[in-house]
Amino acid sequence: MSIVVKVVQWFTDPAHWSGSDGIPTRLVEHLQLSAESVLIGAVIALPIGIVLGHYGRFGNVAMNISNVGRAIPTFALLVLSFQIFGLGDTPIIISLTALAIPPMVTNSYVALREVDPDIKEAARGMGYRELAQIMRVELPLAVPLIMAGIRTSAVQVVATATLAALIAGGGFGRYIIDGLAQFDFTKMVAGAILVALLALATETGLAALERVLVPRGLRLLSAPAARRVAFKTA
Protein backbone atom coordinates (compact mmCIF):
# COMPACT_ATOMS: atom_id res chain seq x y z
CA MET A 1 0.00 0.00 0.00
CA SER A 2 1.42 3.32 -0.95
CA ILE A 3 2.29 5.89 1.68
CA VAL A 4 -0.27 8.29 0.22
CA VAL A 5 -3.08 5.84 0.81
CA LYS A 6 -1.84 5.15 4.33
CA VAL A 7 -1.68 8.83 5.15
CA VAL A 8 -5.17 9.41 3.78
CA GLN A 9 -6.40 6.52 5.91
CA TRP A 10 -4.64 8.00 8.93
CA PHE A 11 -6.44 11.29 8.42
CA THR A 12 -9.83 9.66 7.91
CA ASP A 13 -9.53 7.45 11.00
CA PRO A 14 -11.94 8.98 13.54
CA ALA A 15 -9.66 7.81 16.37
CA HIS A 16 -7.17 10.47 15.29
CA TRP A 17 -9.73 13.23 15.67
CA SER A 18 -10.52 12.87 19.36
CA GLY A 19 -8.86 12.43 22.73
CA SER A 20 -5.67 13.86 24.20
CA ASP A 21 -3.63 12.71 21.19
CA GLY A 22 -6.25 13.75 18.63
CA ILE A 23 -5.68 16.35 15.93
CA PRO A 24 -7.96 19.02 17.52
CA THR A 25 -6.13 18.81 20.86
CA ARG A 26 -2.72 18.89 19.20
CA LEU A 27 -3.80 21.80 17.00
CA VAL A 28 -4.90 23.85 20.00
CA GLU A 29 -1.61 23.03 21.79
CA HIS A 30 0.41 23.95 18.73
CA LEU A 31 -1.44 27.22 18.16
CA GLN A 32 -1.28 28.12 21.82
CA LEU A 33 2.48 27.60 22.07
CA SER A 34 3.11 29.48 18.82
CA ALA A 35 0.74 32.35 19.53
CA GLU A 36 2.07 32.92 23.05
CA SER A 37 5.65 32.92 21.77
CA VAL A 38 4.95 35.30 18.87
CA LEU A 39 2.91 37.63 21.10
CA ILE A 40 5.58 37.81 23.81
CA GLY A 41 8.20 38.20 21.10
CA ALA A 42 6.24 41.03 19.48
CA VAL A 43 5.80 42.83 22.80
CA ILE A 44 9.57 42.73 23.25
CA ALA A 45 10.74 43.21 19.67
CA LEU A 46 8.38 45.77 18.12
CA PRO A 47 8.94 48.63 20.60
CA ILE A 48 12.72 48.16 20.33
CA GLY A 49 12.67 48.14 16.53
CA ILE A 50 10.19 51.01 16.27
CA VAL A 51 11.97 53.31 18.73
CA LEU A 52 15.43 52.61 17.30
CA GLY A 53 14.12 53.00 13.76
CA HIS A 54 12.37 56.25 14.61
CA TYR A 55 15.46 57.87 16.12
CA GLY A 56 17.80 56.12 13.71
CA ARG A 57 20.31 55.48 16.45
CA PHE A 58 21.96 52.30 17.72
CA GLY A 59 20.60 50.62 14.65
CA ASN A 60 23.73 48.58 14.09
CA VAL A 61 23.76 47.42 17.70
CA ALA A 62 20.16 46.28 17.51
CA MET A 63 20.68 44.54 14.20
CA ASN A 64 23.78 42.77 15.41
CA ILE A 65 22.22 41.62 18.64
CA SER A 66 19.19 40.28 16.84
CA ASN A 67 21.38 38.60 14.25
CA VAL A 68 23.33 36.87 17.01
CA GLY A 69 19.94 35.80 18.32
CA ARG A 70 19.24 34.13 14.99
CA ALA A 71 22.49 32.20 15.25
CA ILE A 72 21.54 30.48 18.51
CA PRO A 73 20.00 27.11 17.68
CA THR A 74 16.49 26.88 19.06
CA PHE A 75 17.08 23.27 20.05
CA ALA A 76 20.09 24.17 22.19
CA LEU A 77 18.09 26.91 23.87
CA LEU A 78 15.25 24.46 24.44
CA VAL A 79 17.50 21.94 26.18
CA LEU A 80 19.17 24.65 28.26
CA SER A 81 15.93 26.21 29.42
CA PHE A 82 14.56 22.75 30.15
CA GLN A 83 17.50 22.26 32.52
CA ILE A 84 16.60 25.52 34.26
CA PHE A 85 12.80 25.52 34.24
CA GLY A 86 12.01 21.82 34.15
CA LEU A 87 9.12 20.17 32.40
CA GLY A 88 6.33 22.34 31.05
CA ASP A 89 5.52 25.07 28.54
CA THR A 90 7.96 27.65 29.95
CA PRO A 91 11.16 26.36 28.32
CA ILE A 92 9.32 25.90 25.01
CA ILE A 93 7.89 29.41 25.00
CA ILE A 94 11.25 30.90 25.99
CA SER A 95 13.07 29.29 23.09
CA LEU A 96 10.33 30.02 20.56
CA THR A 97 10.18 33.64 21.73
CA ALA A 98 13.91 33.94 21.18
CA LEU A 99 13.34 32.63 17.67
CA ALA A 100 10.49 35.09 17.06
CA ILE A 101 12.30 38.26 18.14
CA PRO A 102 15.06 38.84 15.52
CA PRO A 103 12.93 39.16 12.33
CA MET A 104 10.52 41.48 14.10
CA VAL A 105 13.29 43.75 15.46
CA THR A 106 15.04 43.91 12.11
CA ASN A 107 11.90 44.50 10.07
CA SER A 108 10.37 47.13 12.34
CA TYR A 109 13.71 48.95 12.56
CA VAL A 110 14.10 48.99 8.80
CA ALA A 111 10.43 49.88 8.32
CA LEU A 112 10.74 53.01 10.44
CA ARG A 113 14.10 53.93 8.95
CA GLU A 114 12.67 53.71 5.48
CA VAL A 115 9.93 56.26 6.07
CA ASP A 116 10.68 59.13 3.76
CA PRO A 117 12.47 61.96 5.68
CA ASP A 118 10.42 64.50 3.74
CA ILE A 119 7.24 62.99 5.15
CA LYS A 120 8.65 63.14 8.69
CA GLU A 121 9.61 66.74 8.09
CA ALA A 122 6.14 67.53 6.83
CA ALA A 123 4.59 65.88 9.88
CA ARG A 124 6.76 67.93 12.21
CA GLY A 125 5.96 71.06 10.22
CA MET A 126 2.27 70.38 10.70
CA GLY A 127 2.81 70.38 14.44
CA TYR A 128 2.84 66.63 15.23
CA ARG A 129 4.63 65.77 18.44
CA GLU A 130 7.06 62.84 18.63
CA LEU A 131 4.51 60.19 19.69
CA ALA A 132 1.80 61.43 17.36
CA GLN A 133 4.27 61.45 14.52
CA ILE A 134 5.18 57.81 15.17
CA MET A 135 1.63 56.66 15.69
CA ARG A 136 -0.15 58.59 12.95
CA VAL A 137 2.45 59.06 10.26
CA GLU A 138 5.38 56.65 10.50
CA LEU A 139 3.65 53.48 11.74
CA PRO A 140 0.93 53.45 9.08
CA LEU A 141 3.62 53.79 6.45
CA ALA A 142 5.73 51.11 8.12
CA VAL A 143 2.93 48.53 8.48
CA PRO A 144 3.77 46.46 5.38
CA LEU A 145 7.35 45.81 6.46
CA ILE A 146 6.49 45.33 10.15
CA MET A 147 3.79 42.85 9.20
CA ALA A 148 6.24 41.05 6.96
CA GLY A 149 8.51 40.66 10.00
CA ILE A 150 5.69 39.35 12.15
CA ARG A 151 4.72 36.95 9.37
CA THR A 152 8.27 35.64 9.05
CA SER A 153 8.46 35.15 12.83
CA ALA A 154 5.09 33.47 13.05
CA VAL A 155 5.78 31.02 10.24
CA GLN A 156 9.18 30.15 11.70
CA VAL A 157 7.68 29.66 15.14
CA VAL A 158 4.82 27.48 13.88
CA ALA A 159 7.26 25.30 11.97
CA THR A 160 9.73 25.11 14.85
CA ALA A 161 7.16 24.49 17.59
CA THR A 162 7.47 20.82 16.57
CA LEU A 163 10.60 20.75 18.74
CA ALA A 164 8.37 21.07 21.81
CA ALA A 165 7.67 17.35 21.53
CA LEU A 166 11.34 16.63 22.24
CA ILE A 167 10.87 17.81 25.80
CA ALA A 168 7.48 16.18 26.26
CA GLY A 169 5.45 19.15 25.01
CA GLY A 170 2.32 18.93 22.90
CA GLY A 171 1.52 20.15 19.41
CA PHE A 172 1.84 18.49 16.02
CA GLY A 173 5.50 17.71 16.76
CA ARG A 174 4.16 14.88 18.93
CA TYR A 175 3.13 12.96 15.78
CA ILE A 176 6.58 13.35 14.28
CA ILE A 177 8.53 12.41 17.41
CA ASP A 178 6.15 9.60 18.40
CA GLY A 179 6.02 8.32 14.84
CA LEU A 180 9.80 8.13 14.78
CA ALA A 181 9.94 6.29 18.11
CA GLN A 182 7.22 3.86 17.04
CA PHE A 183 8.55 3.38 13.50
CA ASP A 184 5.15 4.60 12.41
CA PHE A 185 6.14 6.57 9.34
CA THR A 186 2.55 7.24 8.36
CA LYS A 187 2.13 9.15 11.59
CA MET A 188 5.36 11.07 10.93
CA VAL A 189 4.27 12.09 7.45
CA ALA A 190 0.83 13.04 8.72
CA GLY A 191 2.46 15.20 11.41
CA ALA A 192 4.73 16.88 8.87
CA ILE A 193 1.74 17.59 6.60
CA LEU A 194 -0.22 19.08 9.49
CA VAL A 195 2.70 21.35 10.44
CA ALA A 196 3.18 22.47 6.85
CA LEU A 197 -0.53 23.20 6.45
CA LEU A 198 -0.58 25.17 9.68
CA ALA A 199 2.46 27.20 8.61
CA LEU A 200 0.79 27.98 5.28
CA ALA A 201 -2.42 28.94 7.05
CA THR A 202 -0.44 31.23 9.33
CA GLU A 203 1.20 32.86 6.35
CA THR A 204 -2.03 33.48 4.48
CA GLY A 205 -3.95 34.47 7.62
CA LEU A 206 -1.39 37.11 8.53
CA ALA A 207 -1.24 38.30 4.92
CA ALA A 208 -5.00 38.90 5.11
CA LEU A 209 -4.53 40.75 8.38
CA GLU A 210 -1.84 42.85 6.76
CA ARG A 211 -4.20 43.86 3.95
CA VAL A 212 -6.67 45.08 6.55
CA LEU A 213 -4.04 47.03 8.47
CA VAL A 214 -2.29 48.72 5.58
CA PRO A 215 -3.73 52.22 4.98
CA ARG A 216 -5.88 52.57 1.91
CA GLY A 217 -3.56 55.10 0.35
CA LEU A 218 -0.66 52.67 0.46
CA ARG A 219 -2.74 49.80 -0.77
CA LEU A 220 -3.50 51.67 -3.95
CA LEU A 221 0.19 51.85 -4.72
CA SER A 222 0.98 48.25 -5.47
CA ALA A 223 4.75 47.84 -5.80
CA PRO A 224 6.94 49.14 -2.96
CA ALA A 225 9.66 50.31 -5.34
CA ALA A 226 7.16 52.23 -7.41
CA ARG A 227 5.82 53.72 -4.23
CA ARG A 228 9.16 55.15 -3.16
CA VAL A 229 9.72 56.67 -6.59
CA ALA A 230 6.21 58.08 -6.58
CA PHE A 231 6.76 59.86 -3.27
CA LYS A 232 10.20 61.13 -4.14
CA THR A 233 9.15 62.65 -7.42
CA ALA A 234 5.92 64.01 -6.09
Add this chain to the structure above:
Amino acid sequence: MNWKARSATLAAVLAFALTAVACGSSPSSGGGGTATPKGTITIGGFKFSEGSVLAELYGQALEHDGYSVQFKLNLGSREVVAPAIKSSQIDLYIGYAATDLEYWNNAAGEATGDVNATTSKLNGHLQSLNLEALKPSAAVDQNAFAMTKANATKYNATKLSDLASIGNQIVLGAGPECPTRPFCKPGLEQTYGIHFKDFKALDTDGPLTRAAFANNSIQLGLVFSSDADLNNLGLVVLQDDKHLEAADNVVPIVRTPVATAEVTRILNAVSAGLTTSELVQLNSQVELQHQDADSAAQAFLQQHNYFS
Protein backbone atom coordinates in the same frame (compact mmCIF):
# COMPACT_ATOMS: atom_id res chain seq x y z
CA MET B 1 43.24 5.01 9.32
CA ASN B 2 39.52 5.38 9.14
CA TRP B 3 37.22 4.47 11.97
CA LYS B 4 36.34 1.02 10.67
CA ALA B 5 39.90 0.02 10.03
CA ARG B 6 40.93 1.30 13.42
CA SER B 7 38.25 -0.57 15.29
CA ALA B 8 38.98 -3.71 13.30
CA THR B 9 42.62 -3.50 14.34
CA LEU B 10 41.61 -2.82 17.90
CA ALA B 11 39.29 -5.82 17.85
CA ALA B 12 42.06 -8.01 16.44
CA VAL B 13 44.51 -6.89 19.11
CA LEU B 14 41.89 -7.37 21.78
CA ALA B 15 40.98 -10.81 20.52
CA PHE B 16 44.63 -11.82 20.48
CA ALA B 17 45.14 -10.56 24.00
CA LEU B 18 42.05 -12.33 25.22
CA THR B 19 43.01 -15.58 23.55
CA ALA B 20 46.44 -15.39 25.12
CA VAL B 21 44.83 -14.97 28.50
CA ALA B 22 42.17 -17.61 28.00
CA CYS B 23 44.76 -20.23 26.99
CA GLY B 24 46.14 -20.15 30.47
CA SER B 25 42.81 -20.69 32.12
CA SER B 26 41.97 -24.18 33.17
CA PRO B 27 40.92 -24.09 36.77
CA SER B 28 42.04 -27.21 38.55
CA SER B 29 39.66 -28.69 41.00
CA GLY B 30 40.88 -29.96 44.29
CA GLY B 31 43.01 -28.19 46.83
CA GLY B 32 41.25 -26.89 49.89
CA GLY B 33 43.04 -23.90 51.40
CA THR B 34 42.35 -20.40 50.13
CA ALA B 35 46.07 -19.78 49.83
CA THR B 36 46.86 -22.13 46.97
CA PRO B 37 45.87 -20.72 43.58
CA LYS B 38 43.37 -22.88 41.71
CA GLY B 39 43.86 -21.57 38.22
CA THR B 40 42.71 -18.52 36.36
CA ILE B 41 39.16 -17.54 35.50
CA THR B 42 38.62 -14.71 33.05
CA ILE B 43 35.49 -12.69 33.68
CA GLY B 44 34.09 -10.34 31.08
CA GLY B 45 31.99 -7.28 31.85
CA PHE B 46 29.51 -5.30 29.79
CA LYS B 47 30.39 -1.77 28.91
CA PHE B 48 28.15 -0.04 31.39
CA SER B 49 28.59 0.75 35.02
CA GLU B 50 26.44 -2.07 36.37
CA GLY B 51 28.32 -4.55 34.20
CA SER B 52 31.56 -3.66 35.97
CA VAL B 53 29.92 -3.73 39.41
CA LEU B 54 28.55 -7.23 38.85
CA ALA B 55 31.78 -8.56 37.32
CA GLU B 56 33.74 -7.25 40.30
CA LEU B 57 31.25 -8.70 42.75
CA TYR B 58 31.39 -12.24 41.36
CA GLY B 59 35.07 -12.01 40.44
CA GLN B 60 36.20 -10.92 43.88
CA ALA B 61 34.22 -13.74 45.46
CA LEU B 62 36.12 -16.18 43.24
CA GLU B 63 39.40 -14.47 44.12
CA HIS B 64 38.64 -14.76 47.79
CA ASP B 65 38.24 -18.49 47.41
CA GLY B 66 41.66 -18.85 45.83
CA TYR B 67 41.05 -18.42 42.12
CA SER B 68 43.16 -16.05 40.19
CA VAL B 69 40.72 -13.84 38.30
CA GLN B 70 41.35 -11.84 35.16
CA PHE B 71 38.94 -8.94 34.86
CA LYS B 72 38.04 -7.88 31.34
CA LEU B 73 35.72 -5.04 32.16
CA ASN B 74 33.92 -2.73 29.72
CA LEU B 75 34.35 -5.20 26.87
CA GLY B 76 31.34 -3.87 25.04
CA SER B 77 27.75 -4.86 24.50
CA ARG B 78 26.43 -8.41 24.49
CA GLU B 79 27.28 -8.52 20.81
CA VAL B 80 30.95 -8.42 21.89
CA VAL B 81 30.82 -10.30 25.18
CA ALA B 82 28.77 -13.29 23.99
CA PRO B 83 31.07 -14.20 21.06
CA ALA B 84 34.01 -13.83 23.45
CA ILE B 85 32.69 -16.52 25.78
CA LYS B 86 31.66 -18.69 22.83
CA SER B 87 35.24 -18.70 21.62
CA SER B 88 36.60 -19.24 25.17
CA GLN B 89 38.25 -15.85 25.31
CA ILE B 90 36.43 -15.30 28.55
CA ASP B 91 35.16 -17.96 30.96
CA LEU B 92 32.36 -16.10 32.60
CA TYR B 93 30.11 -13.10 32.29
CA ILE B 94 27.27 -11.85 34.41
CA GLY B 95 24.22 -11.64 32.20
CA TYR B 96 20.50 -11.02 32.51
CA ALA B 97 18.21 -14.03 32.07
CA ALA B 98 15.59 -12.75 29.60
CA THR B 99 17.88 -10.55 27.53
CA ASP B 100 20.49 -13.28 27.29
CA LEU B 101 17.86 -15.84 26.29
CA GLU B 102 16.67 -13.52 23.53
CA TYR B 103 20.25 -13.05 22.42
CA TRP B 104 21.18 -16.72 22.30
CA ASN B 105 17.88 -17.79 20.70
CA ASN B 106 18.14 -15.04 18.08
CA ALA B 107 15.23 -13.06 19.46
CA ALA B 108 12.72 -15.89 19.22
CA GLY B 109 10.56 -14.24 21.87
CA GLU B 110 10.73 -17.09 24.39
CA ALA B 111 11.50 -14.97 27.45
CA THR B 112 8.69 -14.61 29.97
CA GLY B 113 8.20 -13.14 33.41
CA ASP B 114 8.97 -16.53 34.94
CA VAL B 115 12.65 -16.44 35.80
CA ASN B 116 13.11 -20.17 36.26
CA ALA B 117 11.43 -21.06 32.98
CA THR B 118 13.42 -18.34 31.24
CA THR B 119 16.69 -19.57 32.69
CA SER B 120 16.03 -23.20 31.80
CA LYS B 121 15.17 -22.18 28.24
CA LEU B 122 18.40 -20.17 28.21
CA ASN B 123 20.29 -23.27 29.32
CA GLY B 124 18.66 -25.22 26.50
CA HIS B 125 20.29 -22.86 24.01
CA LEU B 126 23.62 -22.68 25.84
CA GLN B 127 24.15 -26.42 26.32
CA SER B 128 25.31 -27.20 22.80
CA LEU B 129 27.79 -24.33 23.02
CA ASN B 130 29.38 -25.82 26.12
CA LEU B 131 28.07 -22.95 28.21
CA GLU B 132 25.66 -22.83 31.12
CA ALA B 133 23.62 -20.32 33.05
CA LEU B 134 23.79 -20.79 36.81
CA LYS B 135 21.05 -20.06 39.34
CA PRO B 136 19.56 -16.61 38.69
CA SER B 137 19.75 -14.04 41.44
CA ALA B 138 16.73 -12.28 42.91
CA ALA B 139 18.31 -9.03 41.74
CA VAL B 140 16.77 -7.76 38.49
CA ASP B 141 17.57 -5.02 36.04
CA GLN B 142 14.46 -4.76 33.91
CA ASN B 143 11.68 -2.42 32.84
CA ALA B 144 9.80 -1.41 35.94
CA PHE B 145 7.08 1.05 36.82
CA ALA B 146 7.76 3.48 39.62
CA MET B 147 5.84 6.04 41.66
CA THR B 148 7.00 8.76 43.97
CA LYS B 149 6.80 7.72 47.63
CA ALA B 150 4.14 10.38 48.21
CA ASN B 151 1.91 9.00 45.47
CA ALA B 152 2.51 5.40 46.47
CA THR B 153 1.29 6.30 49.96
CA LYS B 154 -1.60 8.37 48.62
CA TYR B 155 -2.85 5.61 46.34
CA ASN B 156 -1.84 2.90 48.81
CA ALA B 157 0.01 1.09 46.02
CA THR B 158 2.82 -1.40 46.42
CA LYS B 159 2.18 -3.52 43.35
CA LEU B 160 0.91 -2.86 39.86
CA SER B 161 -2.35 -4.72 40.42
CA ASP B 162 -3.23 -2.13 43.09
CA LEU B 163 -3.66 0.39 40.28
CA ALA B 164 -6.39 -1.44 38.35
CA SER B 165 -9.23 0.34 40.15
CA ILE B 166 -7.64 3.82 40.20
CA GLY B 167 -6.17 3.96 36.71
CA ASN B 168 -8.41 6.90 35.80
CA GLN B 169 -6.50 9.08 38.29
CA ILE B 170 -3.08 8.14 36.94
CA VAL B 171 -1.04 9.56 34.08
CA LEU B 172 1.54 7.13 32.74
CA GLY B 173 4.86 8.50 31.49
CA ALA B 174 7.36 6.63 29.32
CA GLY B 175 9.14 6.82 25.99
CA PRO B 176 7.03 7.76 22.97
CA GLU B 177 7.12 4.13 21.79
CA CYS B 178 5.32 2.92 24.94
CA PRO B 179 1.76 3.00 23.51
CA THR B 180 2.76 0.41 20.91
CA ARG B 181 5.02 -1.83 23.02
CA PRO B 182 3.49 -5.00 24.49
CA PHE B 183 5.61 -4.65 27.66
CA CYS B 184 4.49 -1.07 28.20
CA LYS B 185 1.04 0.55 28.01
CA PRO B 186 -0.81 -2.25 26.15
CA GLY B 187 0.64 -4.78 28.61
CA LEU B 188 -0.43 -2.74 31.61
CA GLU B 189 -3.90 -2.47 30.13
CA GLN B 190 -4.30 -6.13 29.24
CA THR B 191 -2.39 -7.87 32.03
CA TYR B 192 -3.37 -5.56 34.87
CA GLY B 193 -6.55 -3.95 33.51
CA ILE B 194 -5.21 -0.46 34.25
CA HIS B 195 -6.89 2.15 32.05
CA PHE B 196 -4.88 5.30 32.44
CA LYS B 197 -6.26 8.82 32.62
CA ASP B 198 -3.67 9.82 30.04
CA PHE B 199 -0.29 8.94 28.62
CA LYS B 200 2.59 11.39 28.49
CA ALA B 201 5.34 10.76 25.97
CA LEU B 202 8.68 11.44 27.66
CA ASP B 203 11.88 9.44 27.29
CA THR B 204 12.92 5.96 28.35
CA ASP B 205 14.17 6.39 31.90
CA GLY B 206 15.91 9.69 31.16
CA PRO B 207 15.86 13.29 32.37
CA LEU B 208 12.34 13.99 31.05
CA THR B 209 10.91 11.15 33.11
CA ARG B 210 12.70 12.44 36.20
CA ALA B 211 11.44 15.98 35.62
CA ALA B 212 7.91 14.69 35.12
CA PHE B 213 8.07 12.78 38.43
CA ALA B 214 9.39 15.94 40.09
CA ASN B 215 6.46 18.14 39.08
CA ASN B 216 3.90 15.34 39.39
CA SER B 217 2.79 15.59 35.77
CA ILE B 218 2.98 11.79 35.75
CA GLN B 219 2.07 9.47 38.59
CA LEU B 220 3.51 6.29 37.13
CA GLY B 221 6.66 6.13 35.04
CA LEU B 222 8.84 3.58 33.30
CA VAL B 223 12.29 3.14 34.89
CA PHE B 224 14.84 0.36 35.10
CA SER B 225 14.61 -1.57 38.33
CA SER B 226 18.28 -1.18 39.30
CA ASP B 227 18.70 2.51 38.45
CA ALA B 228 21.28 4.14 40.67
CA ASP B 229 19.19 7.19 41.48
CA LEU B 230 15.86 5.58 42.42
CA ASN B 231 16.43 6.11 46.15
CA ASN B 232 17.73 9.64 45.72
CA LEU B 233 14.66 10.61 43.71
CA GLY B 234 12.32 9.09 46.26
CA LEU B 235 10.88 6.65 43.73
CA VAL B 236 9.50 3.27 44.60
CA VAL B 237 9.19 0.49 42.04
CA LEU B 238 5.80 -1.17 42.11
CA GLN B 239 5.96 -4.92 42.20
CA ASP B 240 5.23 -6.57 38.85
CA ASP B 241 3.02 -9.12 40.58
CA LYS B 242 1.53 -10.54 37.38
CA HIS B 243 4.91 -10.87 35.67
CA LEU B 244 4.32 -8.61 32.72
CA GLU B 245 8.00 -7.86 32.23
CA ALA B 246 10.44 -10.48 31.02
CA ALA B 247 12.58 -11.74 33.89
CA ASP B 248 15.91 -9.98 33.55
CA ASN B 249 17.36 -11.42 36.70
CA VAL B 250 21.11 -11.26 37.13
CA VAL B 251 22.55 -14.64 36.13
CA PRO B 252 26.17 -15.80 35.73
CA ILE B 253 26.87 -17.45 32.39
CA VAL B 254 29.92 -19.65 32.49
CA ARG B 255 31.81 -22.06 30.27
CA THR B 256 30.89 -25.59 31.36
CA PRO B 257 34.53 -26.79 31.73
CA VAL B 258 35.10 -23.94 34.17
CA ALA B 259 31.89 -24.51 36.11
CA THR B 260 33.23 -26.98 38.63
CA ALA B 261 31.17 -27.74 41.69
CA GLU B 262 33.18 -25.25 43.71
CA VAL B 263 33.01 -22.41 41.17
CA THR B 264 29.27 -23.01 40.87
CA ARG B 265 28.87 -22.92 44.65
CA ILE B 266 30.81 -19.65 44.94
CA LEU B 267 28.88 -17.92 42.16
CA ASN B 268 25.53 -19.19 43.40
CA ALA B 269 26.33 -17.87 46.88
CA VAL B 270 26.86 -14.38 45.46
CA SER B 271 23.65 -14.61 43.42
CA ALA B 272 21.71 -15.79 46.46
CA GLY B 273 22.98 -12.88 48.55
CA LEU B 274 22.15 -10.11 46.09
CA THR B 275 18.83 -8.25 45.92
CA THR B 276 17.62 -5.54 43.57
CA SER B 277 17.74 -2.85 46.26
CA GLU B 278 21.33 -3.80 47.07
CA LEU B 279 22.14 -3.55 43.39
CA VAL B 280 20.55 -0.07 43.31
CA GLN B 281 22.72 0.81 46.30
CA LEU B 282 25.88 -0.46 44.59
CA ASN B 283 25.03 1.33 41.36
CA SER B 284 24.45 4.56 43.19
CA GLN B 285 27.80 4.25 44.98
CA VAL B 286 29.54 3.83 41.66
CA GLU B 287 27.52 6.14 39.41
CA LEU B 288 26.50 8.91 41.79
CA GLN B 289 29.22 8.86 44.44
CA HIS B 290 31.92 7.95 41.92
CA GLN B 291 33.44 5.08 43.85
CA ASP B 292 35.43 2.51 41.91
CA ALA B 293 33.47 -0.61 41.02
CA ASP B 294 36.09 -2.82 42.64
CA SER B 295 36.12 -1.04 45.99
CA ALA B 296 32.32 -0.78 46.09
CA ALA B 297 32.05 -4.51 45.35
CA GLN B 298 34.71 -5.31 47.96
CA ALA B 299 32.93 -3.25 50.61
CA PHE B 300 29.66 -4.97 49.73
CA LEU B 301 31.16 -8.45 50.06
CA GLN B 302 32.76 -7.51 53.38
CA GLN B 303 29.53 -6.05 54.70
CA HIS B 304 27.71 -9.23 53.86
CA ASN B 305 30.31 -11.27 55.68
CA TYR B 306 31.29 -12.95 52.50
CA PHE B 307 34.97 -12.78 53.45
CA SER B 308 34.60 -14.01 57.02
